[in-house]
Amino acid sequence: MGIKVSVSLSVLFTLLDVVLTTVLYTHGSHLATFGEDALNFNILQSALDLWGFVLLRASLLLGASIGVTWNKKHGPRRVSALTSLILFFCLVVITYALAKLLMLTEVKPLSQQPWLLSLICWTCASSVGVMLLWILLGKESSPVNSRRRSYNPGEGSCEETESLMATAGEEEQEVGCERREKKTQKKEEEEMETTRSGATVGRLMSFSRKDAGLLCVAFFFLVISAVCEAFIPLYYGRAIDGIVNYKSMEHFAEPVIILGVLALVSSFAMGVRGGIFSLTFSRLNLRLRSHLFRTLMRQEIGFYDENHTGDIMSRLSADTTQVSDLITQNVNIFLRSTIKAAGFLFFMFGISWKLSLVAIMGFPFIGLVSQLYGDYYKKLSKQVQTTLAEANRVAEETISSMRTVRSFANECGEEASYYAKLLAMYQLNKKEALAYACYMWSSSISELVLEVSVLYYGGHLVITRQMTSGNLISFFIYMLELGECLESIASVYTGLMQGVGAAEKVFEYLDREPKHPADGTEAPDTCAGLVEFKDVTFAYPTRPDTDVLKGVSFTLRPGEVTALVGPSGSGKSSCVSLLENFYLPQQGQVLLDGKPVHTFQHDYLHSRVALVGQEPALFARSVEDNITYGLSDVSMETVVQAATKANAHDFITSLPEGYETGVGEKGTQLSGGQKQRVAIARALVRNPRVLILDEATSALDAESEHSVSTQRPGLPRVTSKTPCSLHFCSFQIQNCNY
Structure with missing residues (x-):
């Protein structure tokens, strides 16, 4: 329009x-x-x-x-x-x-x-x-x-402003153009907030589509509970009329008995409803978190270069939990309060439409205040989540590198960095507290004005015999209950906005398509292991203007050991990353048996090309689980054989539980050399066609390094592999063909 x-x-x-x-x-x-x-x-x-x-x-x-x-x-x-x-x-x-x-x-x-x-x-x-x-x-x-x-063009675009840089007022025009664009962009974003919020809530509900049956049962009991609660104030009024107007035990006892039955039915229905809702939204949390983790697993390596681990963990743990908890609580409360409010309004108009008009006059003002508060609180919530993610990033980085922190005596520095992040979040929390205080003050004042007005006008109606005293009491209870429902709906709105703020950050990851998907289809029956780099130019996504490799070409032939030698930062490990299909080169090709590596199936490529990196990562599992990581149905004999080739069998058997011994988080229970030998065994157990050792023996002593190196020369002759050793050790380079 x-x-x-x-x-x-x-x-x-x-x-x-x-x-x-x-x-x-x-x-x-x-x-x-x-x-x-x-x-x-x-x-x-x-x-x-x-x-x-x-x-x-x-x-x-x-x-x-x-x-x-x-x-x-x-x-x-x-x-x-x-x-x-x-x-x-x-x-x-x-x-x-x-x-x-x-x-x-x-x-x-x-x-x-x-x-x-x-x-x-x-x-x-x-x-x-x-x-x-x-x-x-x-x-x-x-x-x-x-x-x-x-x-x-008639009004002067930004391009025209830039083309008139030679004029006297060119700087003012450029600044004015940028300001107008920023204001326009900000306004466009604000206009789309409401639409995005509704779409986000709807999308969250779609994750519970499989639980539609359970939700229908929960909704049924919710209606029963709300209807019973809607009748309770009416019978309170009838009990009062039985005492004041009729002065009859019969007129008093009947509504009291009905009140007891209504309370029992309502309590039972409320318990069933709450239990089913909790179960349903626990399943929502499970689906949301597993779906997010699955999405993260599909992202390219460059994504993890651009995003801090703490930020990702905050989305995966804190944000998903907050989303499911807030949605669980607020959807439950919203549905219950809405149905109860509709029932209360029906009975209020049935008792006195005049008094009902007085009661509902203030509702729109309360709704307007809630709307303004909800919008402001949502913005603050997103900022709080961002600062919390930054604080988690600092904590995760510090704790994971505690040995380095301790070795440089920088505990106080890390404490100061973490406290600074928490202080930034605290400043936002103070704004949240002030906004909440103002909201509660305005809401309480509005409710008080309504109560006094209804009581005054209701007293007038009783005095003029337009309603009974019992009906006035029933109406007043209905109004108080309605006020609580509206307050709950208002708090639900702000809670939903807080949940939406966290959900939008989660959906940013869920909606992200990997820039370099592992969607190759090639899976030939045989793989000779011929590796070719043809005029490869490469720059990391985080530094697109800095070429790490430029016009690099070389060939790794089957059955030969080749060493790439160069100073630190010369691009040796970058070659490994390209061969592993972690990144795509800007120019040129990386070929395996004459085909680009990105055209191979993900599982196939990494079963034929095995990597032992400079800093091999072990998982907090047993030694056997680390060696067979990513594989299934591997015999113990094969594991021992791979460990023996890596000169790891002797030290593994000397451990308290042998191959079942846990290595600790990131292998902290093992020495640097032991970790490297386990990592080499993990590569050898795959029986790869191309074995890449990226300074993989840097932490081994001379004896262990000699033992590992003596395994490699025989490897091509037995399994037709292409060992490619990338490191600086002169002893290893002497054993290379190139």
């Missing part, structure tokens, strides 16, 4: 509003009513004040329409900025109209005032129409319109 359409609708609605309000006010054609009411205005008999509101509504809509027509670029954004103020104005008009309706009923029955009743109803309806049209006018600052206007 374009600006012209929204402006046309606003103008037509304004004309209809003015004409219809005037007709209803003058009772069709009595224009003399204007003069009579102006001279003798009486709020209980005159409707001139309601007609005056139409002038305000018309002025607002016409003014906004003119603004967005004259200034299509900035006009809608300025209109949107005033949305909260216009909503407040319309709510005041509706509240005033309802209050006037109640006052008129004290003078004469509404059946005798059809024109005035129609005017009040139209005033409320037209106020709602103004709210909707105002939102529509403000939403026209869409990305398409903004970009069209921002880059209109």
Whole structure:
């Protein structure tokens, strides 16, 4: 819908509003009513004040329409900025109209005032129409319109601004252009927040689609519980009437017995509902976390270069837990409170529609406050999650490198770094606390005003015998319960927004497609092991402007041992990463048996090409599990054979539990040389065609290194492998063919 359409609708609605309000006010054609009411205005008999509101509504809509027509670029954004103020104005008009309706009923029955009743109803309806049209006018600052206007050649685009750099005012123009673009981008992001929030909640619910049956059962018991609770205040009032009005034990005992039955049924249904919801959303947490981990496993190595481990762990643990917990609690509370609120409103209007109008006058204001607070709290929640991830990153990095921290006596420095991150989060927590305090204060004041107003007007209705004292008590209980429901719904909204903020960060990872997917299809029956680098140029994703390799070409032939020798940082390990298909080269090709390595199936490639890195990573499992990592159905004989070739069998058998001994986190229970020998055994057990040793014997003593190296020369002759040794050790280089 374009600006012209929204402006046309606003103008037509304004004309209809003015004409219809005037007709209803003058009772069709009595224009003399204007003069009579102006001279003798009486709020209980005159409707001139309601007609005056139409002038305000018309002025607002016409003014906004003119603004967005004259200034299509900035006009809608300025209109949107005033949305909260216009909503407040319309709510005041509706509240005033309802209050006037109640006052008129004290003078004469509404059946005798059809024109005035129609005017009040139209005033409320037209106020709602103004709210909707105002939102529509403000939403026209869409990305398409903004970009069209921002880059209109007639108005001067950013490219034209840059082309006029030689002019005297070129710097001011450039800065102004950047500011306009930033404001436009920020506004576009804000306009999409509501849509994204709803889509995020819906997407979270889709993860529980398999539990639809359980959710239906939980919803059934939720309805039973809510209906029973809705009847309880009614029978409280009847019990009071039995004492005050009838003074009869029979009239008193019957509602008390019914109250007991309702309480028992409600409690049972509430327990079943809560248990099923908890089970269902525990399954949601399981699916969400496993799906996220599966997505992380598919990402390319460059993703882990660009993102800190602490940030990833925060998404996988803290954010997923927060999402499932908040959704579990808030969806449960929201459904229960909504159904109860609907039941309470039904009984309230059944007891007294007049008193109900007084009660609901303040509800829109409470809702508006909740909306503003929820939006602000959501922004703070996302910032808190970001700072928490940064703090977790510092903690994870420090704890995982505790030996280095201790060796350089930098405990105090790491404590200061972690405290600085926590302090940044604390500053955001203070803003959250202040916002929550303001919200609770405004909410409590609104509820107190409502309670006093209802009590005063309800007392008036009892005194004038328009309702019984028992009904007043029932109504007051309903109103208090309704207030709690609305408060719960408001807190649910803010809680959902907090959960949505965490969920959006999780979905950023879930939606991310790997830039270098392992989707090769080649899996030939035989692999000779011929490796070729042809004019390879490569730069890491985190440093795209710095070439680590440039025009590199060499060949690794089957049955030969080749050493790549060079200073630190010359790109030896980068060659290993390319051969392992961790990255794609910017230019050139890395071939295995004449085919690019990225065309091979992921499992096939890494069963034919085995790597032992500079710092081999072991997992917190047994020695046997580390050697057979990634393999299944490996015999113990094969494991021992691989360990023997790696000169690891002797030290493994000397361990307390032999091959079942745990190596600790990252192999901390083993020495550096022992870890390297286990890693070499892990590579040899695969019987690879290409064996890559990236400084893999740097931590071995001379005897162990000699033992490992003597295994390698015989390896090609037995298994037709292509050992490729990449390190600086002169002893190893002497054993290489190239």
